[in-house]
Amino acid sequence: MTRELPLLDAQSISKFYGSRSGCEEISFQLFSGEVIAIVGESGSGKTTLLNCLSTRLMPTSGSIHYLGRDGVARNLYQMSEAERRFLMRTDWGFVHQNPSDGLRMAVSAGANVGERLMAVGERHYGSIRQTAQNWLERVEILADRIDDEPRTFSGGMRQRLQIARNLVTAPRLVFMDEPTGGLDVSVQARLLDLIKGLVNDLGLSIIIVTHDLAVARLLSDRIMVMKEGRVIEAGLTDCVLDDPQQPYTQLLVSSILKG
Amino acid sequence: MRAVSPFIISNLSKSFTMHLRGGLIIPVVERVNFSLEAGKCTVLGGPSGIGKSSILKMLYGNYKIDAGSALIKHGQEQVNIACVEPRKMLEIRKKTLGYVSQFLQTVPRISALDIVAEPLLQHGVTQKTAHERVKELFTLLNLPEKLWHLPPATFSGGEQQRVNIARGFITAHPVLLLDEPTASLDTKNRQVVVEMIEKKKQEGVALLGIFHDEDIRQSIADKIIDVSDFAPLDIVKGRSKNEDGQAA
Amino acid sequence: MNDEVGDGEVLASYNFAYLDEQTKRMIRRAILKAIAIPGYQVPFASREMPMPYGWGTGGVQVTAAIIGPEDTLKVIDQGADDTTNAVSIRAFFAKTARVKTTMQTGKATLIQTRHRIPEEALTNDQILVYQVPIPEPLRFLEPRETETRKMHGLEEYGLMHVKLYEDIAKNGHIATTYAYPVKVAGRYVMDPSPTPKFDNPKMNQCEALQLFGAGREKRIYAVPPYTNVVSLDFEDHPFEVTKFEEPCALCGSEGAYLDEVILDDKGHKMFVCSDTDYCEKQQRKKMQNLGEEAKQRAFS
Numbered sequence: 057m058t059r060e061l062p063l064l065d066a067q068s069i070s071k072f073y074g075s076r077s078g079c080e081e082i083s084f085q086l087f088s089g090e091v092i093a094i095v096g097e098s099g100s101g102k103t104t105l106l107n108c109l110s111t112r113l114m115p116t117s118g119s120i121h122y123l124g125r126d127g128v129a130r131n132l133y134q135m136s137e138a139e140r141r142f143l144m145r146t147d148w149g150f151v152h153q154n155p156s157d158g159l160r161m162a163v164s165a166g167a168n169v170g171e172r173l174m175a176v177g178e179r180h181y182g183s184i185r186q187t188a189q190n191w192l193e194r195v196e197i198l199a200d201r202i203d204d205e206p207r208t209f210s211g212g213m214r215q216r217l218q219i220a221r222n223l224v225t226a227p228r229l230v231f232m233d234e235p236t237g238g239l240d241v242s243v244q245a246r247l248l249d250l251i252k253g254l255v256n257d258l259g260l261s262i263i264i265v266t267h268d269l270a271v272a273r274l275l276s277d278r279i280m281v282m283k284e285g286r287v288i289e290a291g292l293t294d295c296v297l298d299d300p301q302q303p304y305t306q307l308l309v310s311s312i313l314k315g
Numbered sequence: 316m317r318a319v320s321p322f323i324i325s326n327l328s329k330s331f332t333m334h335l336r337g338g339l340i341i342p343v344v345e346r347v348n349f350s351l352e353a354g355k356c357t358v359l360g361g362p363s364g365i366g367k368s369s370i371l372k373m374l375y376g377n378y379k380i381d382a383g384s385a386l387i388k389h390g391q392e393q394v395n396i397a398c399v400e401p402r403k404m405l406e407i408r409k410k411t412l413g414y415v416s417q418f419l420q421t422v423p424r425i426s427a428l429d430i431v432a433e434p435l436l437q438h439g440v441t442q443k444t445a446h447e448r449v450k451e452l453f454t455l456l457n458l459p460e461k462l463w464h465l466p467p468a469t470f471s472g473g474e475q476q477r478v479n480i481a482r483g484f485i486t487a488h489p490v491l492l493l494d495e496p497t498a499s500l501d502t503k504n505r506q507v508v509v510e511m512i513e514k515k516k517q518e519g520v521a522l523l524g525i526f527h528d529e530d531i532r533q534s535i536a537d538k539i540i541d542v543s544d545f546a547p548l549d550i551v552k553g554r555s556k557n558e559d560g561q562a563a
Numbered sequence: 564m565n566d567e568v569g570d571g572e573v574l575a576s577y578n579f580a581y582l583d584e585q586t587k588r589m590i591r592r593a594i595l596k597a598i599a600i601p602g603y604q605v606p607f608a609s610r611e612m613p614m615p616y617g618w619g620t621g622g623v624q625v626t627a628a629i630i631g632p633e634d635t636l637k638v639i640d641q642g643a644d645d646t647t648n649a650v651s652i653r654a655f656f657a658k659t660a661r662v663k664t665t666m667q668t669g670k671a672t673l674i675q676t677r678h679r680i681p682e683e684a685l686t687n688d689q690i691l692v693y694q695v696p697i698p699e700p701l702r703f704l705e706p707r708e709t710e711t712r713k714m715h716g717l718e719e720y721g722l723m724h725v726k727l728y729e730d731i732a733k734n735g736h737i738a739t740t741y742a743y744p745v746k747v748a749g750r751y752v753m754d755p756s757p758t759p760k761f762d763n764p765k766m767n768q769c770e771a772l773q774l775f776g777a778g779r780e781k782r783i784y785a786v787p788p789y790t791n792v793v794s795l796d797f798e799d800h801p802f803e804v805t806k807f808e809e810p811c812a813l814c815g816s817e818g819a820y821l822d823e824v825i826l827d828d829k830g831h832k833m834f835v836c837s838d839t840d841y842c843e844k845q846q847r848k849k850m851q852n853l854g855e856e857a858k859q860r861a862f863s
């Protein structure tokens with residue numbers, strides 16, 4: 057029996073900012089279709105780790121192998137920049153906490169969604185627009201907003217647009233950094249539903265950073281708890297949240313119960 | 316030759332360490348031993364707080380197992396839940412091990428129909444077939460038709476529980492864990508659940524359940540396990556049958 | 564500026580064509596590199612020129628670096644040889660390099676231009692120097708220079724089409740009429756400076772060497788002779804050259820780029836060739852033809 061290869065295989069990822077540690081010695085594997093949440097308090101290194109994994113940041117040491125669509129696992133840090141950037145705009149998505157970091161605020165919603173298609177060589181205006189329209193519907197943005205710029209959108213709409221923009225090339229792996237941060241509760245719930253639905257329908261793999269354990273519980277299969285740059289506890293999400301072993305994780309779980 | 320038991324639990328132990336309370340250790344169960352049989356319903360008994368739910372949760376991979384083993388027959392292999400990889404656990408939950416908790420985890424905006432159909436869709440059943448099967452179950456459980464397309468967040472306790480039961484029973488898991496699935500049901504609906512459990516037994520499913528209702532227990536239990544037998548010594552200290560145990 | 568270079572005394576203190584030889588060599592190296600990598604923006608150490616940036620200091624520096632005593636220079640601004648800008652630059656080189664100047668496209672060996680390509684086809688013994696205000700075609704959507712350089716390097720040009728997409732979404736057609744982006748030699752996307760898109764096809768397989776100088780932005784780029792220059796477009800919205808409904812009101816030619824001229828404050832206007840040299844030539848031809856016809860009639 058052949059063993060399934062992980063989609064992403066991170067080995068001993070460490071990142072130092074000068075002498076200051078961002079994250080240290082982090083290893084894990086992500087398999088196709090899995091959703092992993094990275095939780096932990098502010099400054100614990102979640103964003104640093106996510107950026108290292110998505111090659112937006114070069115780690116100080118460590119390696120990551122990514123399984124290409126051709127079934128070959130390649131070391132991301134040894135790829136050329138051109139190959140990495142190609143991955144990022146085709147096979148990957150990145151959803152930023154602040155939608156304006158992930159959207160082009162000065163171009164229309166349709167162009168925001170269509171950009172990746174044009175980047176991979178789609179040259180038929182009509183079909184680009186049709187695809188954009190389908191995706192806007194899918195993320196519950198009314199079709200008649202297709203020519204509006206995202207600066208005229210609400211926070212929740214912007215975040216949904218950002219998701220559509222990322223998913224249009226059918227990526228296999230999506231990185232998310234606090235996608236629901238800064239949204240009010242009902243808007244958050246709607247966004248989470250949407251993400252959950254997309255995960256089920258598309259079989260996406262997701263690495264999501266959040267400090268909200270409820271978000272982690274709803275979306276993720278597995279969880280990694282970070283503290284001071286290290287993963288101190290990891291496992292099935294429901295198991296880690298219902299039966300936390302580490303003092304820090306217990307504190308984290310209990311403080312949301314109070315809050 | 317006897318078939319391998321679908322679930323063999325040996326020397327299972329569990330305690331909670333409360334780090335926020337100065338490292339207080341709460342022992343729950345020690346050396347739990349039993350096994351399940353296909354087509355039979357095993358019931359966990361014992362007083363409140365003795366550890367019944369904790370055992371189910373350990374077997375479901377929801378609580379860590381401190382010591383001992385829990386071997387489940389998963390397809391052709393035997394997997395020890397005590398040291399299983401998270402990914403494997405998810406696969407076991409998907410294919411082999413079902414769990415009906417006391418409360419439904421509601422997801423806002425998703426209809427009762429879709430919540431129950433989801434596990435079937437995961438098994439590759441078409442949406443149409445899945446919805447038909449769900450509707451049959453809802454009818455059986457007397458869930459008013461006007462609720463089917465609504466998200467269950469606003470349903471009554473009993474209505475939510477029936478949705479929950481439907482979701483747990485709709486798949487063909489060979490092992491099914493039930494944590495008081497009938498607690499908030501009226502007599503008529505309890506009877507329906509009893510019949511559904513009977514049907515599972517006929518299909519060869521191994522069931523492990525917790526039922527407070529004595530009538531139900533009587534009608535479905537093939538074997539009753541008293542969890543008090545596995546209580547740690549310092550907890551049952553003072554109880555007659557353990558009076559000869561070592562005092563802490 | 565005219566005053567400064569007004570007499571021989573002052574001029575004596577300047578080197579040939581104003582720039583010192585070392586600076587010229589530096590600019591020529593940049594030009595050579597630009598020719599070697601068609602469409603690629605080569606940085607160069609742009610110098611202060613005795614004129615403000617908006618006057619085409621990039622083009623002037625390129626011209627100064629390549630002009631020789633044997634050259635004949637033509638300078639156009641929006642197609643005309645007689646605007647202040649064109650006149651001043653022509654005068655500048657006439658005095659600092661003592662070269663011949665001309666207004667006739669066919670007679671020039673070196674043409675410096677702002678906003679137009681002459682209507683008359685250029686030949687392979689000519690050089691066309693463009694004055695460029697903003698060399699970076701991607702800047703419209705990506706203001707970060709580090710990022711746009713990377714995009715050029717990795718040939719990531721999706722953004723250019725985002726711009727055209729926006730155009731169609733807002734106007735129903737590609738409304739960009741100036742500085743219409745092109746792809747040079749199948750590789751680099753280039754801003755043809757604010758020439759009308761009408762002129763884009765003239766860049767393709769042009770016999771003359773085309774050089775582009777951006778003074779303020781310190782960039783030089785080039786299209787060598789006989790290079791493919793393709794205007795970007797969509798399959799269902801192909802690139803189209805601006806068409807004019809009427810012929811030139813002065814010379815009657817069709818198929819030339821026309822400017823609108825307001826005749827009075829009552830809203831009367833006419834359309835005339837923006838290329839003044841071309842227009843005059845056409846007018847002369849017309850007159851000649853009329854004369855011929857008259858002669859024919861007289862003798863018949």
Ligand SMILES: Nc1ncnc2c1ncn2[C@@H]1O[C@H](COP(=O)(O)OP(=O)(O)OP(=O)(O)O)[C@@H](O)[C@H]1O
Pocket residue numbers: 073076077078079096097098099100101102103104105267
């Ligand atoms: N560019 C940087 N230079 C120096 N130190 C940095 C830099 N980025 C992050 N750090 C430090 O690294 C540590 C981890 O930061 P990181 O942003 O990864 O935390 P986080 O877990 O994402 O926090 P938050 O929940 O607040 O977003 C912090 O101590 C932070 O100050």
Ligand SMILES: Nc1ncnc2c1ncn2[C@@H]1O[C@H](COP(=O)(O)OP(=O)(O)OP(=O)(O)O)[C@@H](O)[C@H]1O
Pocket residue numbers: 298299331341343362363364365366367368369370
């Ligand atoms: N996540 C947890 N963290 C700490 N202690 C827990 C946790 N879950 C259960 N316990 C403790 O373990 C013991 C057994 O609880 P459990 O829920 O298993 O009892 P039970 O037999 O199911 O009781 P009931 O019949 O009332 O449902 C109790 O003392 C309970 O407080």
Ligand SMILES: [Mg+2]
Pocket residue numbers: 102103104
């Ligand atoms: Mg962060």
Ligand SMILES: [Mg+2]
Pocket residue numbers: 367368369
């Ligand atoms: Mg219980």
Ligand SMILES: [Zn+2]
Pocket residue numbers: 811812813814815816835836841842843845
């Ligand atoms: Zn004319």
